[in-house]
Amino acid sequence: MTGVTAGLSSKLALVVDDSAMQCKLLSVLLKQQGYRVVTANDGARAVVMYIKYQPDLVLMDVNMPIMNGYEAAKRIKALDKKDNLCPLLFITSLDSEQVYLECIQAGGDGILVRPFTPELIKAKIKSIQRVSDLYSQVKSLQQEQQKDAELAEQLMSGVIESRNFARDKIGILKKAAALFSGDIQLTALSPNGNLNVLLGDFTGHGLRSSIGAIPLAETFSAMTKKGFSLNEIIHQINQRMYKLLPTDLFLAATFVTISNHDKSAYIFNAGLPATYVFDQYGETKFQIESCHPPIGVLPNLIKDVGLTIVPVEPTDRVVLISDGIVEARNIAGDMYGFNRFERDAREALVQERNNLTEHILHKVTEFCQHVPQEDDISLIDIPCSGWEQKQRSNTPRFESKQTNHPGSEENVSWQWRLYLTGSRLAAINPVPIAMSQIQELEGRAEHWQNVFTVLTELFVNALDHGVLKLDSEMKSSPQGFLQYFKEREKRLKSIDKGFVDIELQCYLMPNSGRLVIRISDSGQGFDFDSYQSILNQEEDEADEACQKLCGRGIKLVYQLCESLEYFNNGAAVTASYSWQDE
Incomplete structure (x- = not known):
C-alpha cells in the first residue's frame, strides 16, 4: 500500500x-x-x-x-x-x-x-x-430541510401547542408519520368560561403541510381570548386559509365549544372523521359526521351549514380523531376502522377513564403489527367539566328604580359607545369589539374576564329577549335549548329592525377603577321588579327562579357587579363593575 x-x-x-x-x-x-x-x-x-x-x-x-x-x-x-x-x-x-x-x-x-x-x-x-x-x-439540502423541520417541530410543540389551555386535563395523542406532523391540536378558554378546541389535519404530512399552522394557531387563540363565537372564529380561519394556502393544500378540521353554562357542545366538522360524545360508561351518545368541505377550499363557508349542538353532562367526554387512526393498516392491509375505535374507546373509558389516549395508541400499534405508519395519528379527549375557572364576585347591590346613573360625567376617564340596528345585529358581535377597546385603553388584566361575562350576558339578553323576543323557558331542558338556538338563528337571518345601544364609561381612581355598562334595546322589557325578592333567596332557589324568568344570566351578572339597575320598564340596564389594582 x-x-x-x-x-x-x-x-x-x-x-x-x-x-x-x-x-x-x-x-x-x-x-x-x-x-x-x-x-x-x-x-x-x-x-x-x-x-x-x-x-x-x-x-x-x-x-x-x-x-x-x-x-x-x-x-x-x-x-x-x-x-x-x-x-x-x-x-x-x-x-x-x-x-x-x-x-x-x-x-x-x-x-x-x-x-x-x-x-x-x-x-x-x-x-x-x-x-x-x-x-x-x-x-446537504436534505440535511438543511431536516434542520428546518426540526426547528418547525420545536416551534409547533414548544411554542404553539405549549400554550394550550388545560393540558393536564385534556388528553392529546399526537404521533407523526414524518418528523413534522401535519396535524395540529389547539385548546383555549373563552372569557365567558367556554372551552374551545380544534383538531386540524393539513393535506399530507411533513414540513410543507405546516404552512398554515402558525396563522391558524394565532387566529384561533386570539379570537377565542377576545370572546368571539365559534362561528366567527371558523369564518375567519376559513378566509385566512383560503388566501394563504396553495390550491392543493387545505385543512380538514373539527371545531368544538363546550359550554357548562348551556350544558351543550357546539361542533363543526369539516372533513375529519366523526366526532364522538361518550357517556361515563363509554357508550356513544352522539356521533357527528363531517358536514362541510375542508377549511380553505371555498372562499366562504356554505351558508346553510351550521354548528351541530348536542346536550352534554359533566361526566361526558367529547373525542376528536384524525383519519390516521381509523385508516391505520396492519400487515394484511386491513384498516383499524371505526368499529375497533369505538370498542377500544369504550374499553378505555370503562376500565381506564383518564387514560384514553394511551389506550388507543397501544391498540392501534398492536393492530398495525409494526407496519410503517402512513399518516399522522391524532386524538383529543375532552372532559365536559373540570377545567372551569372561578370568577371573582363583587359585593352586589340590586337596583330597579329610575335613579341617576353611577358616576359623574365630570369624573369620567373615557367613554365608548356602539349603536347597532337591523341586520347589523346579526352580522356583528359587539362584545369582542368592546373588550378590545377596554384592553387597548387599560391594558390586559384578569378581571376583564368578569367584564366580558357581564357584557355578554347583558347584550345577549337585550338581543335575544328584547329585539328577537325569544322565550327563555325554551332553555329549561337540553332539547329545548337546541330548539332555542335554531329559532334564534332563524330570527337573526330575517332581522331588519330593532336596535341595541351599548355605552361604556370608565372612572379611574388611585389603585382602583369602576366601569359603568349601559345597554338598552328596542324590546318591551320585562318584569324586573320580580328579581328583587328572587335574588335574595338561597342560591339554588334563586337559580331556578331566575331561569324561569329570563335565564341564569342576570343572576351571574348580579354576583359579578357592584350594582345592577334596570329602568325604562326593563328595556335598559346599567351595571357597575369595580376593581382594585393588584
Missing part, C-alpha cells in the same frame, strides 16, 4: 489491484485529477482500507487473490453509510456481457475495460464524480 497526499482539501480515492504497475498508473491519473490516493492489492485488504479511510471513490479490479473484486464490492457497499455515496468503478480486462452483469449486481457504479487511454479514464472519473457531487448537494 502507498499513500500520496495532494492536499488536505482534495478527495480521497482507493485503488484496488493486485498489479503494482496498475496501482501506480491509476494513482498518477487520479492525482492529476486532484485526488489523494491509497492502494490495496487484494479484496480483503480493500475492505479494511475502506473502513479505515472512508474514501470518496473506489477503483476495483475484478480478479484478485484472497478475495475477488465482486465480493469486496458487495462488502463495501454493505458498509457504505446511508448519508454517503462512494462511487465504485470496476476495472477489468474481461469484456463480456456476463462480466458487465456481475459488476452491476455486485454494486458497481460503472466499468472500464482494458486497454483504455488516460483521457478515457479521466473522463470516466469526472463523469462518475459529477454524480457523487450531485448526490452530496442533494444530501
Whole structure:
C-alpha cells in the first residue's frame, strides 16, 4: 500500500489491484485529477482500507487473490453509510456481457475495460464524480430541510401547542408519520368560561403541510381570548386559509365549544372523521359526521351549514380523531376502522377513564403489527367539566328604580359607545369589539374576564329577549335549548329592525377603577321588579327562579357587579363593575 497526499482539501480515492504497475498508473491519473490516493492489492485488504479511510471513490479490479473484486464490492457497499455515496468503478480486462452483469449486481457504479487511454479514464472519473457531487448537494439540502423541520417541530410543540389551555386535563395523542406532523391540536378558554378546541389535519404530512399552522394557531387563540363565537372564529380561519394556502393544500378540521353554562357542545366538522360524545360508561351518545368541505377550499363557508349542538353532562367526554387512526393498516392491509375505535374507546373509558389516549395508541400499534405508519395519528379527549375557572364576585347591590346613573360625567376617564340596528345585529358581535377597546385603553388584566361575562350576558339578553323576543323557558331542558338556538338563528337571518345601544364609561381612581355598562334595546322589557325578592333567596332557589324568568344570566351578572339597575320598564340596564389594582 502507498499513500500520496495532494492536499488536505482534495478527495480521497482507493485503488484496488493486485498489479503494482496498475496501482501506480491509476494513482498518477487520479492525482492529476486532484485526488489523494491509497492502494490495496487484494479484496480483503480493500475492505479494511475502506473502513479505515472512508474514501470518496473506489477503483476495483475484478480478479484478485484472497478475495475477488465482486465480493469486496458487495462488502463495501454493505458498509457504505446511508448519508454517503462512494462511487465504485470496476476495472477489468474481461469484456463480456456476463462480466458487465456481475459488476452491476455486485454494486458497481460503472466499468472500464482494458486497454483504455488516460483521457478515457479521466473522463470516466469526472463523469462518475459529477454524480457523487450531485448526490452530496442533494444530501446537504436534505440535511438543511431536516434542520428546518426540526426547528418547525420545536416551534409547533414548544411554542404553539405549549400554550394550550388545560393540558393536564385534556388528553392529546399526537404521533407523526414524518418528523413534522401535519396535524395540529389547539385548546383555549373563552372569557365567558367556554372551552374551545380544534383538531386540524393539513393535506399530507411533513414540513410543507405546516404552512398554515402558525396563522391558524394565532387566529384561533386570539379570537377565542377576545370572546368571539365559534362561528366567527371558523369564518375567519376559513378566509385566512383560503388566501394563504396553495390550491392543493387545505385543512380538514373539527371545531368544538363546550359550554357548562348551556350544558351543550357546539361542533363543526369539516372533513375529519366523526366526532364522538361518550357517556361515563363509554357508550356513544352522539356521533357527528363531517358536514362541510375542508377549511380553505371555498372562499366562504356554505351558508346553510351550521354548528351541530348536542346536550352534554359533566361526566361526558367529547373525542376528536384524525383519519390516521381509523385508516391505520396492519400487515394484511386491513384498516383499524371505526368499529375497533369505538370498542377500544369504550374499553378505555370503562376500565381506564383518564387514560384514553394511551389506550388507543397501544391498540392501534398492536393492530398495525409494526407496519410503517402512513399518516399522522391524532386524538383529543375532552372532559365536559373540570377545567372551569372561578370568577371573582363583587359585593352586589340590586337596583330597579329610575335613579341617576353611577358616576359623574365630570369624573369620567373615557367613554365608548356602539349603536347597532337591523341586520347589523346579526352580522356583528359587539362584545369582542368592546373588550378590545377596554384592553387597548387599560391594558390586559384578569378581571376583564368578569367584564366580558357581564357584557355578554347583558347584550345577549337585550338581543335575544328584547329585539328577537325569544322565550327563555325554551332553555329549561337540553332539547329545548337546541330548539332555542335554531329559532334564534332563524330570527337573526330575517332581522331588519330593532336596535341595541351599548355605552361604556370608565372612572379611574388611585389603585382602583369602576366601569359603568349601559345597554338598552328596542324590546318591551320585562318584569324586573320580580328579581328583587328572587335574588335574595338561597342560591339554588334563586337559580331556578331566575331561569324561569329570563335565564341564569342576570343572576351571574348580579354576583359579578357592584350594582345592577334596570329602568325604562326593563328595556335598559346599567351595571357597575369595580376593581382594585393588584
